[in-house]
Amino acid sequence: xxxxxxxxxxxEATAAWRFAGDHALDRDSVDGRLSELDEYAVxxxxxxxxxxxxxxxxxxxxxxxxxxxxxxKALAMGGDRAVHVLDDALHGTDAAGTSLVLAAALRxxxxxxxxxxxxxxxxxxxxxxxxxxxxxxITAVVNAAALRVEDSTIVAERDTDDATEEVxxxxxxxxxxxxxxxxxxxxxxxxxxxxxxxxxxxxxxADLGIEPGRVGSxxxxxxxxxxxxxxxxxxGTVITDEGDAAxxxxxxxxxxxxL
Amino acid sequence: xxxRIVLGLLMTAVAFAVAGxxxxxxxxxxxxxxxxxxGRTRGVPARLRAELTEVLGQRKLLTWxxxxxxxxxxxxxxxxxxxxxxxxxxxxxxxxxxLPLIGTQPWLGFLEDLFTVATLVSVLVFAAIRVRHSPxxxxxxxRFFGSHLDAAWLxxxxxxxxxxxxxxxxxxxxxxxxxxxxxxxxxxxxxARLIHPLGAGANDVIETAGLLLAIGIILxxxxxxxxxxxxxxxxxxxxxxFGRRPRALGALxxxxxxxxxxxxxxxxxxxxxxxSSIEDFTWKGMLDFATCTECGRCQSQCPAWNTGKPLSxxxxxxxxxDHALAAAPYLLAEDKSKVDALAAAAAQTPLVGTEGVVxxxxxxSCTTCGACVEQCPVDIEHIDHIVDMRRYQxxxxxxxxxxxxxxxxxxxxxGDPWGRGAGAxxxxxxxxxxxxxxxxGERIPDDVEYLFWVGCAGxxxxxxxxxxxxxxxxxxxAGVEFAVLGSGETCTGDPARRIGNELLFQQLAAQNVQTLNxxxxxxxxxxxxxxxxxxxNEYPQLGGHYEVLHHTQLLSRxxxxxxxxxxxxxGATITYHDPCYLGxxxxxFTPPREILGTLPGTRLAEPQRTRETxxxxxxxxxxxxxxxxxxxxxxxxxxDELLAAExxxxxxxxxxxxxxxxxxxxxxxxxxxxxAHVTVTDVAEVLLRSVREPAANDHRRx
Ligand SMILES: Cc1cc2nc3c(=O)[nH]c(=O)nc-3n(C[C@H](O)[C@H](O)[C@H](O)COP(=O)(O)OP(=O)(O)OC[C@H]3O[C@@H](n4cnc5c(N)ncnc54)[C@H](O)[C@@H]3O)c2cc1C
Ligand code: SF4
Ligand code: SF4
Numbered sequence: 003x004x005x006x007x008x009x010x011x012x013x014e015a016t017a018a019w020r021f022a023g024d025h026a027l028d029r030d031s032v033d034g035r036l037s038e039l040d041e042y043a044v045x046x047x048x049x050x051x052x053x054x055x056x057x058x059x060x061x062x063x064x065x066x067x068x069x070x071x072x073x074x075k076a077l078a079m080g081g082d083r084a085v086h087v088l089d090d091a092l093h094g095t096d097a098a099g100t101s102l103v104l105a106a107a108l109r110x111x112x113x114x115x116x117x118x119x120x121x122x123x124x125x126x127x128x129x130x131x132x133x134x135x136x137x138x139x140i141t142a143v144v145n146a147a148a149l150r151v152e153d154s155t156i157v158a159e160r161d162t163d164d165a166t167e168e169v170x171x172x173x174x175x176x177x178x179x180x181x182x183x184x185x186x187x188x189x190x191x192x193x194x195x196x197x198x199x200x201x202x203x204x205x206x207x208a209d210l211g212i213e214p215g216r217v218g219s220x221x222x223x224x225x226x227x228x229x230x231x232x233x234x235x236x237x238g239t240v241i242t243d244e245g246d247a248a249x250x251x252x253x254x255x256x257x258x259x260x261l
Numbered sequence: 262x263x264x265r266i267v268l269g270l271l272m273t274a275v276a277f278a279v280a281g282x283x284x285x286x287x288x289x290x291x292x293x294x295x296x297x298x299x300g301r302t303r304g305v306p307a308r309l310r311a312e313l314t315e316v317l318g319q320r321k322l323l324t325w326x327x328x329x330x331x332x333x334x335x336x337x338x339x340x341x342x343x344x345x346x347x348x349x350x351x352x353x354x355x356x357x358x359x360l361p362l363i364g365t366q367p368w369l370g371f372l373e374d375l376f377t378v379a380t381l382v383s384v385l386v387f388a389a390i391r392v393r394h395s396p397x398x399x400x401x402x403x404r405f406f407g408s409h410l411d412a413a414w415l416x417x418x419x420x421x422x423x424x425x426x427x428x429x430x431x432x433x434x435x436x437x438x439x440x441x442x443x444x445x446x447x448x449x450x451x452x453a454r455l456i457h458p459l460g461a462g463a464n465d466v467i468e469t470a471g472l473l474l475a476i477g478i479i480l481x482x483x484x485x486x487x488x489x490x491x492x493x494x495x496x497x498x499x500x501x502x503f504g505r506r507p508r509a510l511g512a513l514x515x516x517x518x519x520x521x522x523x524x525x526x527x528x529x530x531x532x533x534x535x536x537s538s539i540e541d542f543t544w545k546g547m548l549d550f551a552t553c554t555e556c557g558r559c560q561s562q563c564p565a566w567n568t569g570k571p572l573s574x575x576x577x578x579x580x581x582x583d584h585a586l587a588a589a590p591y592l593l594a595e596d597k598s599k600v601d602a603l604a605a606a607a608a609q610t611p612l613v614g615t616e617g618v619v620x621x622x623x624x625x626s627c628t629t630c631g632a633c634v635e636q637c638p639v640d641i642e643h644i645d646h647i648v649d650m651r652r653y654q655x656x657x658x659x660x661x662x663x664x665x666x667x668x669x670x671x672x673x674x675x676g677d678p679w680g681r682g683a684g685a686x687x688x689x690x691x692x693x694x695x696x697x698x699x700x701x702g703e704r705i706p707d708d709v710e711y712l713f714w715v716g717c718a719g720x721x722x723x724x725x726x727x728x729x730x731x732x733x734x735x736x737x738x739a740g741v742e743f744a745v746l747g748s749g750e751t752c753t754g755d756p757a758r759r760i761g762n763e764l765l766f767q768q769l770a771a772q773n774v775q776t777l778n779x780x781x782x783x784x785x786x787x788x789x790x791x792x793x794x795x796x797x798n799e800y801p802q803l804g805g806h807y808e809v810l811h812h813t814q815l816l817s818r819x820x821x822x823x824x825x826x827x828x829x830x831x832g833a834t835i836t837y838h839d840p841c842y843l844g845x846x847x848x849x850f851t852p853p854r855e856i857l858g859t860l861p862g863t864r865l866a867e868p869q870r871t872r873e874t875x876x877x878x879x880x881x882x883x884x885x886x887x888x889x890x891x892x893x894x895x896x897x898x899x900x901d902e903l904l905a906a907e908x909x910x911x912x913x914x915x916x917x918x919x920x921x922x923x924x925x926x927x928x929x930x931x932x933x934x935x936x937a938h939v940t941v942t943d944v945a946e947v948l949l950r951s952v953r954e955p956a957a958n959d960h961r962r963x
Contacts, residue, residue: 014674188670
């Protein structure tokens with residue numbers, strides 16, 4: 003069984019983000035990393051391979067040139083190969099466009115199981131799993147906390163508010179995993195060295211047979227009008243106990259409609 | 262006479278064969294080990310000085326008075342007694358043999374007897390110490406806990422035998438008229454008087470029998486020595502000679518494989534990273550293992566051992582030695598299939614693992630505090646071995662306590678252990694009433710005297726931020742121009758290196774060296790003892806050469822120069838805690854005490870363990886970021902030691918110590934075991950209180 007893992011290169015959470023003139027995130031100016039939530043996807047795929055359920059793990063990312071850093075990181079954790087969809091025309095692509103590209107690439111990769119994160123840590127839309135599965139016409143199991151393969155089906159556990167449900171889906175399928183699925187491994191130096199030798203294929207839109215007009219800002223269904231930094235957080239109120247702390251605390255909560 | 266010669270030489274031949282076989286085997290183990298990194302013979306004067314002070318002068322042993330003096334007696338006793346061995350062999354061939362030139366001088370006879378008696382005294386003292394501090398009585402507290410006790414007693418018994426047999430034959434020699442010394446040899450003379458009444462014939466027999474007995478015992482002793490911890494008699498000189506100078510503290514060595522530094526960008530195919538098995542150690546490592554005397558001085562000071570953790574630096578080294586010996590037949594065999602099963606099994610035991618030679622709990626308990634290295638009379642380099650084993654675990658196996666993952670990821674992604682990121686690096690300056698010059702990538706202006714290295718704790722930790730502000734304010738008051746890197750600073754890499762992630766250390770350090778060199782920085786002042794150590798001692802390995810001061814050094818200078826004038830009485834008894842990485846690792850003991858000593862209205866109360874023997878706070882070696890679940894907590898133990906000096910203020914000079922001790926004191930206050938008034942703070946903050954006018958203190962206490 004072949005697994006494809008979707009991985010996204012996202013800006014470091016602690017870095018200062020900048021936006022380009024067209025209001026899209028300037029991904030070249032900021033240090034990036036493999037999305038933390040996608041590390042869980044990589045981990046789950048590797049565990050399936052270690053359990054003998056998978057024979058090959060390939061990664062897929064769509065992103066700027068530096069996205070290979072995320073690819074190398076994933077390959078250092080394990081896995082066999084990777085595909086990087088890289089094309090200038092992709093700048094400004096929205097969720098629908100991204101799913102179009104990823105689905106096209108996945109078709110070429112011929113995976114039996116697609117594993118991805120529950121959401122990216124930058125845009126956090128959490129829509130791509132469903133979108134990609136829809137485009138591929140395969141079952142989507144989202145927000146899985148545990149995963150196993152049982153004779154050509156995938157069994158996933160999903161945590162809901164009051165129960166843990168077990169979902170079975172036939173393969174091929176797409177599964178998105180949560181951050182509760184199990185601590186992602188820390189790549190060893192051995193892994194980092196080995197990753198340098200693993201093949202990374204670059205595909206352009208032309209390779210995937212996608213018209214440039216269907217992606218990028220031109221192909222986007224939405225338009226970003228303005229980007230504003232969020233206002234700095236105001237300092238909290240400190241209540242020092244002078245005998246009446248409880249009353250004042252209650253007043254504060256009431257004034258803020260929290261009581 | 263013929264009998265004497267034949268028997269004497271026969272015994273010698275047998276003993277030399279047995280001992281020689283053992284020594285040859287030990288030598289082959291050393292040869293099979295990795296080559297050592299370069300520099301082990303560099304700096305000959307310092308090496309000779311070490312031989313003089315540590316071997317001949319027994320400096321480290323003498324820091325423990327009673328056992329130290331006893332060892333001096335035994336050590337010098339053996340040097341002098343070596344002469345009697347030569348005399349003994351001479352007497353095999355010629356009954357009245359004497360050493361050439363000085364061989365009949367009464368003073369030499371006296372000296373020999375003096376040291377014979379001294380050796381006897383030392384044996385008695387050692388025996389008393391072993392009884393008094395026996396593990397049976399003291400349990401884990403005993404420094405001999407875990408040592409090979411039977412072998413040690415046997416050695417003492419043998420030394421005792423050496424002494425009496427020597428005196429016996431020398432006494433008989435006097436009575437038969439073959440003794441080289443007419444006078445001086447008082448002890449031999451006493452024995453002679455004792456056995457004189459037995460008659461001439463008997464004394465003749467005693468002389469020969471005693472001589473053969475004495476030689477036999479010495480030879481037996483030789484065989485025993487090469488098979489036991491007493492091997493140190495031969496190896497200690499070499500171990501001290503090839504040791505890291507001035508000491509195996511301060512900097513950690515880069516990763517070497519086959520004696521060459523490993524290039525992490527482009528590692529060689531066969532590079533061995535860290536130690537995965539016993540053969541990965543260098544011959545100097547093997548020499549370390551062979552030299553351990555099992556004295557337990559290291560163990561007695563180890564914070565991990567003292568708080569009930571499974572790590573003892575002594576048993577760690579002993580374990581590695583025992584393992585090397587057990588695996589040796591396999592490692593040295595040409596045809597591995599013929600090796601006996603036990604040795605093969607030993608060779609295949611993993612070095613680190615729950616079923617391995619070293620348990621992971623042992624490996625991860627070390628705070629790299631250096632107490633063991635400081636204590637070890639034969640200069641064993643424990644920390645280097647521990648970190649080398651960690652390096653293999655982290656770099657090659659990704660095996661480490663899970664909590665460390667958070668630390669490593671934060672360092673990697675945010676450049677600091679807290680995961681706050683470069684953007685927040687100057688938040689600590691909020692509340693200062695003067696601007697702090699921030700380079701943010703610019704070159705350092707000519708009028709700036711010092712780059713103030715704030716450090717991650719200094720930038721992000723609440724308590725340490727106060728220290729950063731105090732130092733900034735003091736420098737500002739003294740008119741010292743300083744600047745900070747701001748967002749250009751990242752973690753020095755100390756925790757990454759000490760947890761064994763050399764790759765990450767190299768990346769962080771290279772980035773900082775590039776920033777510092779790019780900014781033209783020459784002089785740095787740091788508040789964190791770990792940053793201080795890394796910047797001063799480790800960055801030169803990466804091409805970063807700076808004059809690095811700890812803030813207590815700079816501040817004490819400013820006080821001495823009158824640029825800072827403490828005026829306001831502090832009115833407190835202060836107990837100063839020596840941070841390991843400032844004190845032991847870098848020998849900065851005096852400046853913080855000088856600062857505290859000049860403050861009006863203070864009294865310094867030293868804790869029991871202080872300066873070189875200071876006890877770790879528990880945070881070093883990246884332990885700050887690991888859970889402490891085994892035994893009692895190190896910081897609480899140290900807190901209690903400091904509180905025993907009854908201070909009002911516990912002062913330290915490292916943000917991690919301050920944090921650890923503040924937690925400890927807070928806990929004891931909660932438990933009602935110490936007064937609510939006791940505070941824990943950095944030396945700089947106490948100084949600032951005294952430099953400020955009283956009114957200013959009230960105003961700005963917050
Ligand atoms: C500042 C900013 C403004 C944006 N504005 C818009 C907008 O106006 N309209 C709009 O539709 N979108 C917008 N985007 C979203 C952007 O197009 C998304 O990054 C992209 O569509 C993917 O969505 P997501 O990151 O939310 O993915 P999610 O659905 O949160 O991701 C789920 C999983 O899909 C996989 N995945 C996601 N992206 C990739 C990728 N590139 N390569 C490989 N795998 C991937 C990962 O496994 C991930 O864990 C904006 C993004 C940013 C940062
Ligand atoms: S460095 Fe400190 S904690 Fe580590 S073994 Fe030595 S004494 Fe123990
Ligand atoms: S390592 Fe050094 S201090 Fe520790 S027991 Fe051995 S010789 Fe003594």
